[in-house]
Amino acid sequence: MKPRMIAIAAVAVLISACATVPPSTRDDRVADVIGLLADAPIPSVVEQASLPFLFTDQVVSSESDLTAVLTRFRSAAVTIDPVPGASTPAPGAPSGSRFDVAVFYDRLPDDARFVRVETGAGPLTIIVGGSRNRRPLLMGILRGAQ
Amino acid sequence: MIATRIRRVPALYIVVALAIGSAAGAAAQDATVTFVDGGVDIRTEAGVVRRADFGSGVNGGDRIITDRRGEAELDLAAGGTVRVAPDTVFIVSGTPSGQTQSRVAAAVGSFSFRFRAAAGNEPRVGSTTSVAGVRGTELVVYVASDGTTRYEVIEGRVEIDSDGRTVALGPNDGVEVRPGRRPGQVFSFLERPIDYAVWNSGLIDEFLSSPVDSIRGLAAEMHALIDEVERRAPQSDAMSEEARRARVRLDEIREKDGDDAAEKHFTDVLTPLRIAARAEFVSFRFVVLSALSLDQYILSRLAAEIEAAYFFDPDASVLREFRAVLNDVRARYERIVVPRLVPSDV
Structure with missing residues (x-):
């Protein structure tokens, strides 16, 4: 095979591999989402979020509710480090979860991940998974490092 | 964390109830969608979510969910027209039968209701935290995110019972009912018009001051x-x-x-x-x-x-x-x- 053909084949394999890597496992894409959470206008954050959304242990069901909750969170939050920390596959619902929380975890996509995020007031965990605009969807925000 | 399974529901109860529902429900719908604009979903009693369209049938136990730009109008089989505003979750009950009286309510958001059938068959109208008896009525109901319900009567009469107190409203009267409390003072809503978003936001701020x-x-x-x-x-x-x-x-x-x-x-x-x-x-x-x-x-x-x-x-x-x-x-x-x-x- 000619070297040129080999190079084209290699590029094709690389492109197809990239296309199948979920955005939730790519640090640069996750960093984009954390960046939105840190300082983008709230409507842009909501645009990149999915519903229902898990905030601590409360399931938020509507876009207007999520807008209000994220606005409140933003006003209480401190500086958010846009670099993603440790990332693990999202686990199942915590033992003893309420019905709505158990349903939320049950519906998480296979590529959903917990990502640790550092802030000036301590760590938090975001849930990311799925994809929109080549970035993972923001699916939840939890207190502390999970 | 330990994975947990969603608890099993009493399957026989659900299956039997839905079978009865579909059998009898096929004969008559409890409401029909007559107007749709923007995003409007119908979440059926079986849990299926479908987009509302002109002529869509709605059965008792279904919920109409409008998004920020969605609006819908329903003709109720029990008599009456409901206009569901944006950002609202509206619950439909069945046609009255025997001892049951139909009910229309919003979980959150707002709707207007106009009754146009024979008097004496009016549904109960309100929210999940407040309910009103109506007579030959046209009214608007607002339900805030803290559960506060506001009634504005355009025509007819409305009676609201809450926490042992009954309030009667006539045309142009309005009243607000906080969850678990007696109805507030009756006022002329024409003198106190509201923007739902501003009203709702103010109530949430009040909630946060004494949660x-x-x-x-x-x-x-x-x-x-x-x-x-x-x-x-x-x-x-x-x-x-x-x-x-x-x-x-x-x-x-x-x-x-x-x-x-x-x-x-x-x-x-x-x-x-x-x-x-x-x-x-x-x-x-x-x-x-x-x-x-x-x-x-x-x-x-x-x-x-x-x-x-x-x-x-x-x-x-x-x-x-x-x-x-x-x-x-x-x-x-x-x-x-x-x-x-x-x-x-x-």
Whole structure:
């Protein structure tokens, strides 16, 4: 095979591999989402979020509710480090979860991940998974490092 | 973390109830969509979500959910027209039958209601935390994210009972009812018009200034709904079971006594039982959905707001007190209401 053909084949394999890597496992894409959470206008954050959304242990069901909750969170939050920390596959619902929380975890996509995020007031965990605009969807925000 | 499975619901109850629902429901719809603009979904009693369109049928136990730009108008079979505003979750009950009276309510958001059938058959109108009796009425109902319900009467008369006090409203009168409290002073709504978003936001700010008092009022409303679910469940279950047995008996009669006897059993026994069981189920389901909606759209929203406000101070005393009241009522909700739900309800 000619070297040129080999190079084209290699590029094709690389492109197809990239296309199948979920955005939730790519640090640069996750960093984009954390960046939105840190300082983008709230409507842009909501645009990149999915519903229902898990905030601590409360399931938020509507876009207007999520807008209000994220606005409140933003006003209480401190500086958010846009670099993603440790990332693990999202686990199942915590033992003893309420019905709505158990349903939320049950519906998480296979590529959903917990990502640790550092802030000036301590760590938090975001849930990311799925994809929109080549970035993972923001699916939840939890207190502390999970 | 330990993975947990979603609790199993009493499958027989759901299957029988839905079978009765689909059998009787196929005969008549409880409302028809006559206008749609923007995003409007119908979440059916079976948990299926479908986009609303002109002419879509709506059955008792369904919910109409509008997004920020969605609006819908419904013609109720019981008589009356409902216009559902954007960002609203609206619950439809069935057509009145026997002892049951139809009800229309919003879990959150707003709607206007105009009654145009014969007087004496008016539904009960309101929210998950407040209900009004109406007579020959056109009114607007607003339900805030803290459960406060505001009524504005355009025509006719409205009576609201809450916490032992009854308030009568006539044309141009308005009143606000906070969860677990007596109705406020009657006012002329023309002199106090509201922008829903501003009104709602102001009430949320008030909630955050005294969250423990607010959650106690909402917990009282939720306990009342749970009481009703607990009280009515045996009757609903018994009627569903009776209809199921009559259906089994139909096959036995056909086998033993032939088609004519089976036809008679179908007409004289099974059909009336199915209709009665359907009416009871839809009426009961309305109460179950009211409890679900109160939890899903009011309690969860308020809890998320206060958790957000104290996100980096999770041991704040106000947050602890709030959680204690909320966890107490939710424990009872999980025990009594949740077994009546399926995952697709949420």
